[in-house]
Every structure is written in C-alpha cells, then in structure tokens.
Amino acid sequence: MDFFSSDFKLGILGGGQLGKMMLYETRKFDIHTKVMDASKDAPSKIGCDEFFIGDLLDFDAVYNFGKKVDVLTIEIENVNTEALEKLEHEGVKVYPPTSALRIIQNKAKQKLFYIDNDIPTAPFSRFAYASEMKDSVEHESLSFPFVWKSAQFGYDGQGVKIIRNIGDLEGLPPGECITEDMIPFKNELAVIVARNVKGDVTTYPVVEMEFHPEANQVEYVICPARIDDKVAQKAKEIALKVSNSIQHVGLLAVEMFQTAEDEILVNEVAPRPHNSGHYSIEASYTNQFEQHIRAILDLPLGSTESKVAGIMVNLVGAEGYTGDVVYQNIEEILKLDGVTPHIYGKRQTRPFRKMGHVTIVNEDLLEARKIAQQVKETIKVIAR
Amino acid sequence: MDFFSSDFKLGILGGGQLGKMMLYETRKFDIHTKVMDASKDAPSKIGCDEFFIGDLLDFDAVYNFGKKVDVLTIEIENVNTEALEKLEHEGVKVYPPTSALRIIQNKAKQKLFYIDNDIPTAPFSRFAYASEMKDSVEHESLSFPFVWKSAQFGYDGQGVKIIRNIGDLEGLPPGECITEDMIPFKNELAVIVARNVKGDVTTYPVVEMEFHPEANQVEYVICPARIDDKVAQKAKEIALKVSNSIQHVGLLAVEMFQTAEDEILVNEVAPRPHNSGHYSIEASYTNQFEQHIRAILDLPLGSTESKVAGIMVNLVGAEGYTGDVVYQNIEEILKLDGVTPHIYGKRQTRPFRKMGHVTIVNEDLLEARKIAQQVKETIKVIAR
Known part of the structure; x- marks a missing residue:
C-alpha cells in the first residue's frame, strides 16, 4: 500500500498530547490522518486531516471510526477492544493488536502475563x-x-x-x-522497544526516571541512564523479552525497577509512544513518534541512537493553582542552551496536571542535568 | 504579551511548505495561528488554527487578514506591501517589516541596496x-x-x-x-541570520550549496560548508552586515558566492525560513522555523550550533513525469541511518517541482555525504 498517497488513511484513537506529537510526524510524511477523541478541544484537533468527536470506550463510536481507515492506532490504552477485535476480523489493521492491548489494559492480567512468560516482576x-x-x-x-x-x-x-x-x-x-x-529500588528505568509488522525489532537506550515524591509523576527522564553497562544490557534483554512475548506492533515502553541487588523487575508497559521517550524528539536520530508511525506502517525502523544526551522535565500544574494556564518564566528558560518547551495546549491547569514538557539536550549529560534543574526551578505552571 | 495564551494570534501569509514546517513549531509552543493562502489545498491548511483563502497580492485580502492578528509574518515574499504598510501604521506587528520586504521583493532594488550599503555583490x-x-x-x-x-x-x-x-x-x-x-565561483554558500525585535542577532553555520546543473535548483545543502575558517568567518561577517543594513526581524537567509579569489559576493537574500536551513530541523539545537518564531515574538534566540553534520537533498519532480505524485523507493531510503524524508503534500508532480526534501544527519560529514548521494540515486519523484 502506498502510505504516502492520499488514498491511504491512518486513524488515531485519542487526541491528547501524545496524538498531537504523533501528528508532527504524519504531517512530515504527509500521511492522511483521522483522529477521534471525546473532547472537541482535544490537542490533536489541529494537525489531523479529519477530526471526529466520540467516546473511545463506546463500541459503536470506535467501530464506526475504525471502518473509515486502513490502519488504526491508539495514543491511549483505554479504548473499546470489542470494537477493535471486530475491526481486525473485518480487515482493518489494528496496531497494537487487540490481543496485546487486552493484556495491557488490565493490570491484573498484565501481571499474570509476566508470570506466565517468566518475566521478572514484583x-x-x-x-x-x-x-x-x-x-x-x-x-x-x-x-x-x-x-x-x-x-x-x-x-x-x-x-x-x-x-x-x-x-x-x-x-x-x-x-x-x-x-x-514495595520494592526497595535504586532506579526506575525504561526501555522503548519498536516492532514493525514484519517483526523487525529495535530498542532505544535505557533511560532513568526520577519521580516527584508526592504526585507519583515523572520529574526527570534522563537518557542515557547513569547505570553500568551490564545492568543496561539486562534491562534491554528483559524489555525485548516482554516485546517478544506480547507480540505488539508499534512501540512498547517497558518501565522497570533496578533493585538494590541489580535485579530488573518489570513494573508496567504501554503499547504506544510514552512520556519516557519524549526526549527523543530532540536527542535521537529517529524520535519515538516517527518510529511508531514507521512500525505500524511496516516501514523500515530508524536508528534509535542519540545525537546528544537528553533530559526531559515534565511541566505539571503547580500546587495551589487551578484555572486558565500561564507558563510563568517560559522566556527565561528559552535563554538556556538546548532547551525546548513543548506546550500541550490544555487551556486549564490544576495541581499536578501534565501541561507540557521541556527537553534539555547537550553533548555532556551532566551539563544537561544542571540545565534541567535550572529549568525546573525557573518555569512554573500557574493560573491567571 | 503572553504568546502562549489563546488571546494571542499569529498570522502567516502563505500556506506553502515553509509555512507548513513553521506550523510544527507553533504547535509545539501551542501558539494560535491563522494562515492565508490563495489555494484551498495549501500544505498548511492542516496544522493551523484557522485557514483563510485569499490572494496574497490583493490589498483587501491581506489587509483584512492582517487585522485579525497581533503579529503577522510571511513564508513567501510576494505579498501586497501596501496592505502591510497600512497594517504597520495601525499597530499590527509585521515581521519582516515592510521596509525590508520592499527592498527584497524587487531584485533591482535589492542590488542597488547592496551598492548603497557597501555590500559586495556581482x-x-x-x-x-x-x-x-x-x-x-x-x-x-x-x-x-x-x-x-x-x-x-x-x-x-x-x-x-x-x-x-x-x-x-x-x-x-x-x-x-x-x-x-557570470561569476566564476568555487562555491555557493549561505548563512542564515536571526534577529529578534529587540535586535539580538545570531548566525547559523555557513552552508555550502550544490546546484542541479539544468534546473538551477539546489541539489545538496551541506552543513557545515567544507571551506576554510577564514572564508567562513568572512561569509558570516558579510551576512551580518546585510542583516544590520536591512533591519529585518525574523530570519534572513543570505546566499553568497565564494569566488576563485575567495572573495564573498552576496547573491540574494530571503527574509524568512529558507531551503538552505532545512537541515536544521534534524541537525541544529534550534531549527530555523523555531528560531523565526522566537525572533518575531521577541523571545530569546536559541543556539544555532549543530548537534551533528547535516545534508539536505531536495526532492524535485523527475523529468518526464506530470500527474499524481508517487515517491518511488521511499522505503529504501528509510533503511539508511539518519535519513528523514519531508513530504510537502503537493498532490501533483511536474519536472523540477519542489515536492519535498530529505535530511541526512551523521556525526561524520563525509559519511553523511555518501548517504546523501545514495538517497539521491535511490528515491525518485514520479507520477502514477
């Protein structure tokens, strides 16, 4: 099929910030896209060829939307899988496949899947x-x-x-x-695995995640992780094992714990572009969104190597502020070298809501880390 | 003014491929955009907040469009400057300013301007x-x-x-x-200068351009240019002199000849993102489109350094083919490391029409040049 012709239609379920970033890539490749989201103000309303309003958990909405496209993907897991299954039977290419999505949608199933497949987990x-x-x-x-x-x-x-x-x-x-x-762990790590339809597989470097102690949200994602090569190798092998067991198509983000004894335990997975891969837009030869598109269209996968070190800071709503968002001091962080803000386009902020992210790239990881800290201390997501 | 609020509106005159790439950046910063173009199928129809159909050379169309925005920029020089001048007088921020645009729009005026300002030219x-x-x-x-x-x-x-x-x-x-x-020249070079409203200025590295012998279109843009440092320094100084004389806001792409005697002569300039800066999307810390947006919004300018070497190959319609476009062997070039195609979204090809470009990035410039040649020999823009 000629994906680069206007006859081809790609459908994306979910119009949030991940979908929005995916659309930069479909625009780059000039791929015709249809997006469905429950909100008429979804961030991906702009940037797709056609936008539909619909409940992602509603059978009819998902089924009817899916019938309009050749390949259907997601930017969020919580979608109606009965509809996806029917679409698959009727010849629509659904990536990730319903089987993979069902395992992932339910955390109990996901855990049992790890046990069944001999994948280490808490x-x-x-x-x-x-x-x-x-x-x-x-x-x-x-x-x-x-x-x-x-x-x-x-x-x-x-x-x-x-x-x-x-x-x-x-x-x-x-x-x-x-x-x-509760696992006493040294580090939280993540590896993104890309797998295309024909089964080619590649992994991104291991990244290290630092969480906000209260909000349980990632504060920094650091690429490459500051861990030793053996641990990184083990993390990649386990991520590949999960990928191979689950038989996804597209990306699979595998979040893991590195225990005090350097054991690797899988925490959870997501079958789509992931917060832990946002750094790749600025740092990688092939960013995660382009890679996801390549994978689901069965194109050759791109290089997952980094051009430079990358650190991502999540921009979350500051505590004590609810209402029309203001990005305080955004001009200040633009003065710093290698700093790129991504604003998701949500009009309203509230405490800990994900409003955007900032990527910091530098040849030197430690320098990037310093600048990241400066970014974190400078920019504040407040309300008017 | 809070550019990141939905109260602020940025207008772009022209909805072609340059505007399309500019929109990736306005989406990233979540800046509200309005675009006007004569064609209802313009590439930037998707990706802007509001799209208007109008003739860029028509006074009323440009004036009425300009009245709807706070800052007005262009992606093509051929626009009605009488309308822009009136808008400027009425308080719309027009960047580049009408005065700069008038000098550039007419090549005879442009040449006289170089003479008046003691800028070397043929x-x-x-x-x-x-x-x-x-x-x-x-x-x-x-x-x-x-x-x-x-x-x-x-x-x-x-x-x-x-x-x-x-x-x-x-x-x-x-x-x-x-x-x-006819200037017997060793090289065609270009330098992009960014200048924001408050007058901060920065230059991108000197790039080297190879032209297609028949079509008079750029075939490869190579960053950094393979020239000695003294020549590069001279080229940058002259580009800065042009920038300072013309008092633009936004980008100014300065195309130059390096003569047999290593003299630098200015060929022509463009007050906007430019083909010679497309490599920057993949290779630079701050790509030219983001830099243009930063400059016209009077934000701090970003680093113009490169993360890696970059080469751009223009994708032009092959001779002998007119009609519905097909990008033959695009899957083949996706197998090569560090290769990113950009498809502009024009439905119809014809000989030498600019249909897209491909960027090749690599740590090693010579390796990038080899891959660029492979790309050029592999992909072909033909008709169905």
Whole structure:
C-alpha cells in the first residue's frame, strides 16, 4: 500500500498530547490522518486531516471510526477492544493488536502475563474488589506498606497509591485492583522497544526516571541512564523479552525497577509512544513518534541512537493553582542552551496536571542535568 | 504579551511548505495561528488554527487578514506591501517589516541596496524592459554569457536564466529585469541570520550549496560548508552586515558566492525560513522555523550550533513525469541511518517541482555525504 498517497488513511484513537506529537510526524510524511477523541478541544484537533468527536470506550463510536481507515492506532490504552477485535476480523489493521492491548489494559492480567512468560516482576496479589484488601490485612496475608493499583484506567499517577496504614485504604475506588510489595529500588528505568509488522525489532537506550515524591509523576527522564553497562544490557534483554512475548506492533515502553541487588523487575508497559521517550524528539536520530508511525506502517525502523544526551522535565500544574494556564518564566528558560518547551495546549491547569514538557539536550549529560534543574526551578505552571 | 495564551494570534501569509514546517513549531509552543493562502489545498491548511483563502497580492485580502492578528509574518515574499504598510501604521506587528520586504521583493532594488550599503555583490545592469537587453547586446554594452533575472517574483529557479547567445533571450518575460556578470565561483554558500525585535542577532553555520546543473535548483545543502575558517568567518561577517543594513526581524537567509579569489559576493537574500536551513530541523539545537518564531515574538534566540553534520537533498519532480505524485523507493531510503524524508503534500508532480526534501544527519560529514548521494540515486519523484 502506498502510505504516502492520499488514498491511504491512518486513524488515531485519542487526541491528547501524545496524538498531537504523533501528528508532527504524519504531517512530515504527509500521511492522511483521522483522529477521534471525546473532547472537541482535544490537542490533536489541529494537525489531523479529519477530526471526529466520540467516546473511545463506546463500541459503536470506535467501530464506526475504525471502518473509515486502513490502519488504526491508539495514543491511549483505554479504548473499546470489542470494537477493535471486530475491526481486525473485518480487515482493518489494528496496531497494537487487540490481543496485546487486552493484556495491557488490565493490570491484573498484565501481571499474570509476566508470570506466565517468566518475566521478572514484583510479587503481587489480585483482588476483585478493593474491600477484599482490608480482609487480607486483617488476616495478615497483606502487610503495610504496599502499593495499590487499580486494575483499570490508570493514568498520570492516578490509580496508584502507596498504602502505609489502614487509613490510606479509605476512599479508594471499589473495583478490581492489585497490590504489590514495595520494592526497595535504586532506579526506575525504561526501555522503548519498536516492532514493525514484519517483526523487525529495535530498542532505544535505557533511560532513568526520577519521580516527584508526592504526585507519583515523572520529574526527570534522563537518557542515557547513569547505570553500568551490564545492568543496561539486562534491562534491554528483559524489555525485548516482554516485546517478544506480547507480540505488539508499534512501540512498547517497558518501565522497570533496578533493585538494590541489580535485579530488573518489570513494573508496567504501554503499547504506544510514552512520556519516557519524549526526549527523543530532540536527542535521537529517529524520535519515538516517527518510529511508531514507521512500525505500524511496516516501514523500515530508524536508528534509535542519540545525537546528544537528553533530559526531559515534565511541566505539571503547580500546587495551589487551578484555572486558565500561564507558563510563568517560559522566556527565561528559552535563554538556556538546548532547551525546548513543548506546550500541550490544555487551556486549564490544576495541581499536578501534565501541561507540557521541556527537553534539555547537550553533548555532556551532566551539563544537561544542571540545565534541567535550572529549568525546573525557573518555569512554573500557574493560573491567571 | 503572553504568546502562549489563546488571546494571542499569529498570522502567516502563505500556506506553502515553509509555512507548513513553521506550523510544527507553533504547535509545539501551542501558539494560535491563522494562515492565508490563495489555494484551498495549501500544505498548511492542516496544522493551523484557522485557514483563510485569499490572494496574497490583493490589498483587501491581506489587509483584512492582517487585522485579525497581533503579529503577522510571511513564508513567501510576494505579498501586497501596501496592505502591510497600512497594517504597520495601525499597530499590527509585521515581521519582516515592510521596509525590508520592499527592498527584497524587487531584485533591482535589492542590488542597488547592496551598492548603497557597501555590500559586495556581482556587477549588474538594470533594465526596465527585457527588450532593452537586446539593444545593449547590439551596442556591445552587454556581452555573452550573462545571467538574466526577473526583477519580480522569482521562485524555485524560475525567473533566472543563463543567457549564452541571442536565441536564449527569446521567450523571456517582458518586464523589468537585471543582468549580472557570470561569476566564476568555487562555491555557493549561505548563512542564515536571526534577529529578534529587540535586535539580538545570531548566525547559523555557513552552508555550502550544490546546484542541479539544468534546473538551477539546489541539489545538496551541506552543513557545515567544507571551506576554510577564514572564508567562513568572512561569509558570516558579510551576512551580518546585510542583516544590520536591512533591519529585518525574523530570519534572513543570505546566499553568497565564494569566488576563485575567495572573495564573498552576496547573491540574494530571503527574509524568512529558507531551503538552505532545512537541515536544521534534524541537525541544529534550534531549527530555523523555531528560531523565526522566537525572533518575531521577541523571545530569546536559541543556539544555532549543530548537534551533528547535516545534508539536505531536495526532492524535485523527475523529468518526464506530470500527474499524481508517487515517491518511488521511499522505503529504501528509510533503511539508511539518519535519513528523514519531508513530504510537502503537493498532490501533483511536474519536472523540477519542489515536492519535498530529505535530511541526512551523521556525526561524520563525509559519511553523511555518501548517504546523501545514495538517497539521491535511490528515491525518485514520479507520477502514477
């Protein structure tokens, strides 16, 4: 099929910031795109050829949208998989495939999948209802502290909570969940694997993630990770094992813990461009969004090497501010070398909401890290 | 003014491929854009917030469009300057300013400007009508070979012709023109200068251009130019002199000849992002489109250094093909390291039409040059 002709149509489910960045690449390649999102003000409304409003969890909306395109991809996992399955049966190319998406959508399934495929992961328990956790605590089969994760629909650190005492269980959503042992880890790492339709596979360098202690959101993503080569090699091998087991098409972002004993445990995966790969727009020979497009169109995969070191700072809404967003001191950070802000285009800020990111690139990683800190201390996402 | 708020509107006159690439940057910064172009199928129709159809040379169309925005810029020089002047008087920020645009729009004026400002340029003659050239030849005040240039509206090598004999004068447009001596030059060079509203100035590295012998279009742009440092320094100084004389805001691309005696002569300038700066998307810390946006919004200018060496290959329509475009072997070039195609989105190809470009980046310039040659020999822009 000639992807570069106007006969070809690519569909993207979800019109958020990831979709928006994907659209820079489809514009570059002049690929005809249709986007569906529930919000009429979605960031990807601009930049696609056609924009549709529809609920991503609604069978009819997803099915009818999918019938209009040749290849269908996602920028968010929470989509109606029954519709995707039917579309697949009817010849629409759905990437990632429904089978991969189903494993990933539900965190309990995802954990069981790791066990079945001999992929190292933190010990866990599965609960059909949140209330069952309390019983387990009372029967001493579950002890504090532990990590609670909603089985469905986690995003931006929502759906994850550290439970230190019985009080922390109050107010959790009632549905299916898992609990995980708290892993004393040295580092959180991530590897993005790209896999095209014919099965060619390539991995990006291992990146290191620093989390905001309260918001449970990534603060810095550092590429390459400052870890030794053996650990990096192990992380890549495990990411490839997950990729090979799950048989995705497109990107797979594999988040991992490096334990005190240099064990690697898989935390979770996402079958799409990922926050941990945003640095690649400025730092890599082939950025993650272009790579995802290459993979799902079964084009040759591009080089995943870096031109320079890259660090990403998430721009999240400052605490205490809700309303029309203002990017305070953005002009100040533009004075710094190798600094590129990406503003997602959400009109309203609220505490910890992801409003954008800033990439810092430099030949020298330590210099980049210094500038990243300066960026973090200078720019503030507030309300008018 | 808060450029990052939805109250601010940026207007772009022209919706071609340069405007399209400018829009990647306005999307990245989430700047609200309005674009006007004569064609309803202009490449920048997608990616802007609002698209208007209008003739760029029509006073009313330009004036009415300009009244809707806070800052107005261009992606092509051939626009109605009377309208721009009126807009300027009424408080719209027009960058480049009308005064700079007027000098540049007319090649005869441009040449006189160089003389007035002591900027080295090839000797020339000015003719109010093309027919006067014939008289000059007959009176032996003009001798073959020489270069003919239409005073107005040159683009893509149109409006320029080498005249070797009396027959070559046949069929030229009848209007105002200049003739230039043929300069025996070693290299064609270009330097892009960025200048923001408050007058901060920075220059990109000197690039070297190789032209297609027949089509008079750039075939390769090579960054950095393979010339010695003294010549590069001289080229930058002259580019800065032009920039300072013309008092533009935004980018100024200065094309120059390096003569056999290492003299630098200014050929012509463009007050906007330029083909000679396309390599910067992949190779530079701050690409030319982002830099133009920074300059016209009076933001701090970014670093113009390169992360890696960059070479650009123009994708022009192959001879003998007119009709619905096909990018033959595009998948083959995607297999090569550091290769990024940019497809402009024009549906129809014809011989030598600019249909896109391909950037090749590599740590090693000579390696990049080899891959560029491979790209050139592999991809072909044909019709279905």
